[in-house]
Amino acid sequence: MVADLAARQVARGDRVVVACLPDTRLAAAAAQAGAEVRVWNARRSPGPALLKEAADLRRIVDSVRPDVVHLHSSKAGLAGRLALRGALPTVFQPHAWSFEAVTGLLAVASVRWERAGARWAHRLVCVSDGERRQGEAAGVHASYMIVRNGVDIGHFDSTAAPSRETARARLGIDASTPLVVCVARLCRQKGQDVLLAAWPSVTDRIPGARLVLVGDGPDRAALAARAPSSVSFAGDVADPRDWYMAADLVTLSSRWEAGMALAPLEAMACSRPVVVTDVPGAREFLPPHHAADCLVPRDDPTALGGKMTHLLANRASGCALGTQAHEYTLGHHSVDQVAERMYAVYGEAVKVWADGARPGG
Template identity: 55%
Template structure:
């Protein structure tokens, strides 16, 4: 049965004029990819929304994420989808339309480019739809593919009730590209109970044997998918200059991805690959500093997680990076993308300055607690849902433990035109 036939006149009326005591809505999250930062954002939102009493289903490919979501108590519907658009897109959209038909959600929340493409094609505005880019699709490709992706984003924006960006810079990139939409900015958040400081020596002693790193060696850590976006190739070029100045320094790359083999071939002996790990927090805690040399982002989670663990970070000045850092970090911790010399200089300076690292680590932790607590993020996303659906009645177990400071979403209520 087509999606359009599942929405009766009464249901449409209820959505347009909800009761002040309406039950919690049925929310359907769509996601592909199922690993990395996007998957963590989805899992964090699902956990918070289930706690709030929402009826939550997630459609995604079978993966470690589906196991995690079921453990949280969410319903999971299998959606077989490749990471990138291709010949299978028509089949994927049809499959997703059937899932939507069966779940009958009040709101669809599509994450990242692929689910955003397939989800909006399947729904086409018939159900309130939140699209969250997690970095724009046209930044990830080049040439004619980038032009095609940009045309789609301009066209597909008409089928998003709200475009939810994780940084003001991400929103500005969309506006500058000519994408028209109703925008809301909600910064990414992390769980400060999961990511917290620990004695570097203790964490290092536990992990050093696994990585073949001497516990006393200056240690830089990069956490992220091994792919062009995250820029580990730039970091390896910068690392040659770092070890010339700090010969005993070691670099650990945490993660896996399509560039793994090529990066291994390029890496010197002072670089260690530990692959994907279920929990990166011990590596943050063991690090002297954390590096993320991305080519593009919306707002990366790794620097937020590292700062929550009390570690200084060096990141490239791409979308969301400057907004994720305390103002005092900009001079030392923010470098231009694709600039190995600047990256090497910043890393070398911090590796040689333990007192400065400690000061920056303390500042970063306080900043994350005040601005990027995942509970604030989840509350702000719920506010977006309420704006689209109206109020609902929901039990909120554990509400007494919520932090008092909230992240207020920045809303742009008038359509923004190029």
């Protein structure tokens, strides 16, 4: 998402600087997009090095002297707001609230920080109304703006992507195999354990069906230990487009999401039907009237298995849903639209900063 946004901003003639870990996919993609990449050695989670990370980021910002600082994710939002404290026009985009991923005292501390840190963001961007409502319910009073997620339509558009047959040939998947694909990090958040619990009900009804988990993460070994032979692990892939195009159905069984998951949007651009859990943001990226066919409750393997079985057994219905999803995504979830809307956010942030108003007011 950051690299896609940077590419559009560079194309408009802006100077874009991305501060991130070196030798990562983001660093490579941002550089390819034409952005300047500065090394910022920040860990994924808060820890003893936080103050040094904030100081390092402040030095980067001071050397760049940007017009706007856009902080992506909870960790960058924490370090960046501590470093700047409203000194420059600051946009914070959590991509999932920090308090959603933790429990107990850490969750309490995260809520308190988000409430306090809101005063150092001139605009706070949520990717869905659901994400905004979560923040408001937690008492995070901020100047919210909604910019729904988008995908690179030129890359994922099924009319330009390889055909189902070509994709399957590349991946070694038989043309007649009923195939379900899940593209996500292998972790508790994404709920692949629920997906595996649901899968036997699918193969009982549709013998020969295959499930492929695309991605890597801390839960891979535990998931692999309980997976039947009809489940495969593709590992981390740089570009999942062939897996979307090869699939008959794409699913995501998340327990929570970063406001609006990208994988279902990419699959929909590829004209694939999706089955996803009803987490905040999910209803907002689906076409009208798709909820009944595509949404299931969280942590409900019975419902998940039932929806997957129905769509695999009714290919015509799945294809129709995929076609509708494709058209909806092209019209509502292009990354080009995201870039245009983000300029409005930046303009608001600069105005508030220039007026000297309290950021979170």
